[in-house]
Amino acid sequence: MQGTPQTTPPAAYATTDRTVPTRSPDRASYDKDLVHAILDEGYVCHLGFVRDGAPVVLPTLYARVGERLYVHGSTGSRPLRMTGQADPGLPVCLTVTHVDALILARSAFHHSINYRSVVVHGVAHDVTDPEEKRMVLDALVDHVVPGRAADSRPANRKELAATAVIRLDLNEVSAKLRTGGVNDEPEDLALPHWAGVVPLRKGYDTPVADAGLAPGTELPDYLAMF
Amino acid sequence: MQGTPQTTPPAAYATTDRTVPTRSPDRASYDKDLVHAILDEGYVCHLGFVRDGAPVVLPTLYARVGERLYVHGSTGSRPLRMTGQADPGLPVCLTVTHVDALILARSAFHHSINYRSVVVHGVAHDVTDPEEKRMVLDALVDHVVPGRAADSRPANRKELAATAVIRLDLNEVSAKLRTGGVNDEPEDLALPHWAGVVPLRKGYDTPVADAGLAPGTELPDYLAMF
Numbered sequence: 001m002q003g004t005p006q007t008t009p010p011a012a013y014a015t016t017d018r019t020v021p022t023r024s025p026d027r028a029s030y031d032k033d034l035v036h037a038i039l040d041e042g043y044v045c046h047l048g049f050v051r052d053g054a055p056v057v058l059p060t061l062y063a064r065v066g067e068r069l070y071v072h073g074s075t076g077s078r079p080l081r082m083t084g085q086a087d088p089g090l091p092v093c094l095t096v097t098h099v100d101a102l103i104l105a106r107s108a109f110h111h112s113i114n115y116r117s118v119v120v121h122g123v124a125h126d127v128t129d130p131e132e133k134r135m136v137l138d139a140l141v142d143h144v145v146p147g148r149a150a151d152s153r154p155a156n157r158k159e160l161a162a163t164a165v166i167r168l169d170l171n172e173v174s175a176k177l178r179t180g181g182v183n184d185e186p187e188d189l190a191l192p193h194w195a196g197v198v199p200l201r202k203g204y205d206t207p208v209a210d211a212g213l214a215p216g217t218e219l220p221d222y223l224a225m226f
Numbered sequence: 227m228q229g230t231p232q233t234t235p236p237a238a239y240a241t242t243d244r245t246v247p248t249r250s251p252d253r254a255s256y257d258k259d260l261v262h263a264i265l266d267e268g269y270v271c272h273l274g275f276v277r278d279g280a281p282v283v284l285p286t287l288y289a290r291v292g293e294r295l296y297v298h299g300s301t302g303s304r305p306l307r308m309t310g311q312a313d314p315g316l317p318v319c320l321t322v323t324h325v326d327a328l329i330l331a332r333s334a335f336h337h338s339i340n341y342r343s344v345v346v347h348g349v350a351h352d353v354t355d356p357e358e359k360r361m362v363l364d365a366l367v368d369h370v371v372p373g374r375a376a377d378s379r380p381a382n383r384k385e386l387a388a389t390a391v392i393r394l395d396l397n398e399v400s401a402k403l404r405t406g407g408v409n410d411e412p413e414d415l416a417l418p419h420w421a422g423v424v425p426l427r428k429g430y431d432t433p434v435a436d437a438g439l440a441p442g443t444e445l446p447d448y449l450a451m452f
Contacts, residue, residue: 048283057274
């Protein structure tokens with residue numbers, strides 16, 4: 001409409017009953033940039049679904065493309081097969097967690113963990129369009145090692161057919177995080193117990209080349225940072 | 227009965243329909259020692275349960291004591307409150323995953339991750355006995371930092387009352403793991419793409435002491451390994 005002001009996309013996910021925690025609501029965030037950053041830093045999620053009335057939680061790779069998450073696997077794997085058979089899709093909960101530090105307090109009660117997590121509720125849908133599937137497979141490889149998809153042999157028709165991909169839109173999303181240091185009770189501060197933060201070390205060790213690389217194949221630049 | 231031969235406890239968990247994967251069954255294991263080792267190496271699990279018919283997956287700390295897993299949290303947290311209200315307990319799935327290495331194959335299709343995971347299906351029960359709760363709280367602290375529970379102020383009555391503990395028996399359990407190197411197709415071996423294993427680095431950085439430690443409080447020996 002003429003004269004309508006330009007609007008920027010909302011910077012936060014709308015809350016729902018299941019994205020507002022019953023406790024420590026101060027640790028919750030719905031900020032899209034923060035959610036994206038947590039999602040993009042990881043590549044293994046825990047995917048929950050319901051089978052015969054009982055919960056199932058499986059670790060699996062994921063990638064984010066805009067406001068969508070994608071998970072892939074064999075067409076024979078349970079959640080992917082269930083998604084393909086479900087109409088209009090499979091209710092899932094996809095959770096990504098980074099542990100950043102151990103918090104050792106003077107009191108056992110105030111021991112804690114610094115972490116950042118994202119919980120996504122929604123309905124997963126089967127991705128059947130071959131072009132979207134190809135895009136997702138590249139995204140999954142690049143999500144783990146940026147730049148890698150272009151430096152590998154793409155999936156052929158048979159491999160593509162053996163791979164199922166499911167999509168989960170980022171609508172009902174929350175992040176939760178603990179940061180900072182020790183929070184002991186004032187009356188515990190004089191206790192003779194060491195207290196502090198033990199940060200987790202993260203990263204990769206030196207890549208180990210497969211036997212029988214084609215002659216002249218060097219470690220690529222995108223792995224040099226590892 | 228007289229003359230009955232001594233039997234050692236079974237070394238493996240019995241399989242069930244939901245602990246046998248639909249694919250890569252060669253990656254599954256039911257060996258108790260392996261399951262225990264994977265569980266004892268981690269301290270953050272992903273706990274799945276069903277709320278209003280939909281799955282929920284939350285990260286939380288856990289500890290193993292023999293053939294039982296324990297999870298704790300505020301009495302106000304959702305899964306713990308739901309367990310306390312459920313009769314005869316809350317169906318859950320508790321999953322622990324370690325990522326060990328990235329597997330970069332010449333083909334995008336054979337990219338993978340070396341990992342070790344344990345999936346436990348069962349019914350969580352509220353722990354109400356104060357002595358068992360105290361034992362669990364010590365175990366949770368010691369599970370993250372062995373030796374720490376004895377070097378911290380134990381929970382007082384108020385803290386104990388504010389903490390809920392749930393128990394999950396290790397009956398329906400499976401491990402799943404991928405180890406080893408790159409598995410490319412024979413016809414891809416001559417491709418000019420680097421391939422190999424990128425191991426993840428794990429560990430801790432130097433502990434950072436809280437401000438205001440009691441005078442003379444040194445870094446304890448059990449943290450020196452960090």
